[in-house]
Amino acid sequence: MSMDREKQLAAEAAVELVKDGMVIGMGTGSTARFAIVKLGERVKQGLKVKVVPTSEWTRAASMEAGLEVVDFSQVTRLDLTMDGADEMDGALNLIKGGGGALFREKIVATASDRMVVFADKSKLVQHLGAFPLPVEVNPFGWQVVAAKIAKLCPQVVLRQKEGKPFLSDNQGYILDCHFGVIKNPPALELELKAVTGVMETGLFIRIAKMAFLGDGENVVEVVPK
16 A cells, blocks of 8 residues: 555545535645645535635645635635644644645644644654754844754754755745654744744644544544543
8 A cells, every 4th residue: 555545545534524615724745735636626516615725836736626725815714724744643743844834834724723634644653753843944044043943953954955945935944953752842842933033843733633644545533632
C-alpha cells in the first residue's frame, strides 16, 4: 500500500464532513491536493461551498478544481479547515510548515470552528520533533533571530531554494529547527513566539479537533487524548 494511497483515503474521508453552504479552509501540500480534487468532484455534483486557501498554490489548485475561492475580506468565520501535518502526537499537537505555508495555515485554522487533519499513519508519533520545526521569521535581522533560537535548539538551518533563501507567500524566511524531541510543545511555542522577529511557528497546539489517518486500505479516526 503506497503512502500516497493512504493520504488519498484520509483526505477523502475528511471531505465527507463538508456540508452544503460551508466555508472551508483548505490546506497546502500533496495530501491537500487529494482533498481539493475530491471536493471539486462533489461541487460538480451540486455541493455549494466557499474555500479560503492557505497559500497561493492552494488558491490555484482550488480554482483549477472548480471551487469558489474567497478571502477574509468576504468571510471572517470558517466552518471547517482541512489540512495535512508533518507530525502529530496523541494530543493532536502538530508540526506543520514543511511546505512553507505555516503562517497562513495557522491564521485559517484558528479562524475556523473546527480543524480536521488528514495524513498517512506514519505522521502519528509519540513525541514531536523528529521532523524539523519550521519557524517563519522576518528577513530583516534573521541572523539575530536564528542566534536566539539556537539557544533553545541544537541545530537551526535557514531554508534554501535554488541557492537562495526560501521565501514564503508572506515574504518571510523559514528557519528549520532540528530539536530531535520536543518534550513540552506548548511551552516551546510560547518561548519561540516571545523572540522578536518570529512571525509564526509550525507548532499547532490543540488546534486540531480530529485526524483521519490512512492505514493500508483503512482510515483511522484520531481524537485528542
